[in-house]
Amino acid sequence: MKMYFGSFGSVRLRVTVRKILSAAVCLLVWIPVLLMLAASFMPEDELIYRYAEPLGMGRETVRAALIPSYPALSPYIELLFKSPGFFVMFWNSCVQVLPALAGQLLVGAPAAWAFARFSFPGRRQLFFLYVLLMVLPFQVTQVSNYLVLDKLGFLNTHLALILPGIWSTFPVFIMTKSFETIPGALLEAAYLDGAGEIRTFIYVGLPSGYAGIVTALLLGFIDSWNALEQPVAYLKDMFLWPLSLYLPNIAQDKAAAAFAACIVMMLPPVLLYLNGQSELEQGIAASGVKE
Amino acid sequence: MRRRNGRSAGIYRQQSRAAWFFLAPSLAGVAVFNAFPFADVIRRSFLDAMGKHGVGLSNYRNVWGNDAFQLAAVNTVRFLAVCMPLLVFTSFGLALLAFRRDGKGNFCRTSLVLPMVIPVAAIVLVWKMILCRDGLLNQLLNGISLPAGTAEGWETDWVNGAASFPVLVVTYIWKNAGYDILLWMAGLAAIPESLYDAARVDGAGAAARLRYITIPGLTGTFGLVVILSLVNSFRVYREAYLLAGSYPDMSIYMIPHLFSHWFLTLDVQNMCTASMMLIGAFLSAAAAWAAIRRIRRLYGDACDRKNRLTISER
Numbered sequence: 001m002k003m004y005f006g007s008f009g010s011v012r013l014r015v016t017v018r019k020i021l022s023a024a025v026c027l028l029v030w031i032p033v034l035l036m037l038a039a040s041f042m043p044e045d046e047l048i049y050r051y052a053e054p055l056g057m058g059r060e061t062v063r064a065a066l067i068p069s070y071p072a073l074s075p076y077i078e079l080l081f082k083s084p085g086f087f088v089m090f091w092n093s094c095v096q097v098l099p100a101l102a103g104q105l106l107v108g109a110p111a112a113w114a115f116a117r118f119s120f121p122g123r124r125q126l127f128f129l130y131v132l133l134m135v136l137p138f139q140v141t142q143v144s145n146y147l148v149l150d151k152l153g154f155l156n157t158h159l160a161l162i163l164p165g166i167w168s169t170f171p172v173f174i175m176t177k178s179f180e181t182i183p184g185a186l187l188e189a190a191y192l193d194g195a196g197e198i199r200t201f202i203y204v205g206l207p208s209g210y211a212g213i214v215t216a217l218l219l220g221f222i223d224s225w226n227a228l229e230q231p232v233a234y235l236k237d238m239f240l241w242p243l244s245l246y247l248p249n250i251a252q253d254k255a256a257a258a259f260a261a262c263i264v265m266m267l268p269p270v271l272l273y274l275n276g277q278s279e280l281e282q283g284i285a286a287s288g289v290k291e
Numbered sequence: 292m293r294r295r296n297g298r299s300a301g302i303y304r305q306q307s308r309a310a311w312f313f314l315a316p317s318l319a320g321v322a323v324f325n326a327f328p329f330a331d332v333i334r335r336s337f338l339d340a341m342g343k344h345g346v347g348l349s350n351y352r353n354v355w356g357n358d359a360f361q362l363a364a365v366n367t368v369r370f371l372a373v374c375m376p377l378l379v380f381t382s383f384g385l386a387l388l389a390f391r392r393d394g395k396g397n398f399c400r401t402s403l404v405l406p407m408v409i410p411v412a413a414i415v416l417v418w419k420m421i422l423c424r425d426g427l428l429n430q431l432l433n434g435i436s437l438p439a440g441t442a443e444g445w446e447t448d449w450v451n452g453a454a455s456f457p458v459l460v461v462t463y464i465w466k467n468a469g470y471d472i473l474l475w476m477a478g479l480a481a482i483p484e485s486l487y488d489a490a491r492v493d494g495a496g497a498a499a500r501l502r503y504i505t506i507p508g509l510t511g512t513f514g515l516v517v518i519l520s521l522v523n524s525f526r527v528y529r530e531a532y533l534l535a536g537s538y539p540d541m542s543i544y545m546i547p548h549l550f551s552h553w554f555l556t557l558d559v560q561n562m563c564t565a566s567m568m569l570i571g572a573f574l575s576a577a578a579a580w581a582a583i584r585r586i587r588r589l590y591g592d593a594c595d596r597k598n599r600l601t602i603s604e605r
Binding site for chain 1: 312320470551
């Protein structure tokens with residue numbers, strides 16, 4: 001095993017220190033998550049007894065617990081069977097996120113392929129523009145985007161979030177970086193075997209750039225699933241709101257189910273991450289390679 | 292490299308045609324939803340409120356003199372000045388801590404990246420649990436009987452009071468360290484192990500190896516970490532908004548808050564002008580970065596010629 005850390009004491013002492021430190025850091029991550037998980041299994045009266053203040057029910061000492069005293073499934077039952085509002089918002093999130101991701105794949109992957117694999121006049125400048133647009137915070141183009149969406153009549157519809165999402169340039173950047181790592185010999189072989197540009201892209205490019213594509217889509221999913229600025233700016237009607245906007249208000253609405261709702265909202269990105277973890281690491285690693 | 296050298300111009304033209312074919316769908320949409328609004332921002336920052344007449348730089352003077360803008364700009368700069376170094380060093384330390392060449396320690400790595408995928412909206416209730424006036428943090432501070440300002444002990448409101456600034460910094464780092472850790476780890480994995488072996492044979496200790504192999508090997512990663520952290524720093528608005536609402540304490544009133552207020556009144560002129568200032572700030576940061584790198588490269592070349600002993604892999 002390699003040591004890159006610490007210059008003191010024997011190897012064994014260093015290993016121990018390292019283990020303790022790692023455990024402490026992991027706890028910092030896990031404690032909030034476990035607090036939430038525990039709270040999601042508490043019946044309503046226990047929730048109010050323990051967490052009145054964070055739920056906005058007046059001042060009372062927080063009595064946190066990592067294990068509920070009276071574990072119950074009632075919050076989930078309340079949420080899944082008696083909260084139609086939650087389903088509407090969950091569905092809104094899906095409707096706003098999934099088509100945007102599909103579009104990013106359909107439109108962004110070919111563009112990334114063009115940037116990574118072809119030389120053409122203006123390639124560098126265009127890629128710079130894409131990176132610049134990716135780097136700019138949402139707020140910079142917020143208002144003129146609003147005016148464009150207004151002109152096109154998409155304001156206050158799901159499309160106001162989907163369309164700008166499809167043409168976000170971040171996935172193009174990630175996928176380009178990943179396509180660039182494909183060895184040229186592989187493509188030469190495909191060309192020599194008589195595959196055209198489109199075939200080469202579909203049968204060689206897409207499978208070899210798999211990690212980058214998964215990374216782009218995963219990061220895109222996480223970002224859109226969390227969207228806050230865009231729906232606040234472009235959606236007026238509450239029945240169009242995504243989960244990310246509704247969840248903070250659920251405490252006033254349905255305190256009993258608040259933590260269960262948090263867990264349910266957290267599940268899709270966490271499960272996707274656990275499934276795509278190695279691709280994500282590869283994709284992010286590829287994005288770090290200098291051009 | 293990419294250009295297949297030695298082929299005729301015909302193939303080059305053919306390649307170029309294929310490239311535009313692949314690019315077209317993306318370009319069309321990017322033009323409508325990204326590039327055009329971007330250009331529109333530039334144009335409007337020089338026009339009057341109706342967007343009809345040019346007013347020169349008067350918009351810039353107005354925004355520059357605006358109290359809310361000054362407050363937001365100062366706070367944003369302060370936030371970045373505190374957060375960026377903290378984030379870069381924390382994530383670097385954690386990456387060193389969790390990095391294993393043999394791929395072990397996966398649980399720790401997974402844990403460190405996990406906050407990145409947890410929705411802010413979901414975790415906010417837990418932050419309130421910890422940070423409210425009778426919350427866990429104050430209980431902890433009372434428990435270790437740290438002297439407090441009031442007779443009743445610690446009753447700080449960490450979310451809405453003056454203390455919200457450090458709280459925002461911590462939640463930002465909690466959330467964003469994961470991505471940077473992955474970048475650092477990728478950089479660490481790219482450093483050839485043979486360098487460490489050679490150094491060890493030469494008797495270099497852990498500190499020397501860190502100083503002379505690890506850190507020089509990660510300069511490229513460093514740049515990317517800084518850029519992406521800078522980009523993500525504007526997303527801290529999510530935490531700020533969800534914790535403290537749209538009228539937070541003065542100390543965390545930042546550029547995104549200002550924009551959302553101007554947006555409510557559709558103050559197009561001010562928003563476009565302030566956007567231009569932001570873009571200017573971004574571009575000058577990028578230019579400064581490029582200049583530093585060029586100087587360092589020149590300097591590094593001079594040094595390299597003196598002691599060209601290192602096995603260069605790239």
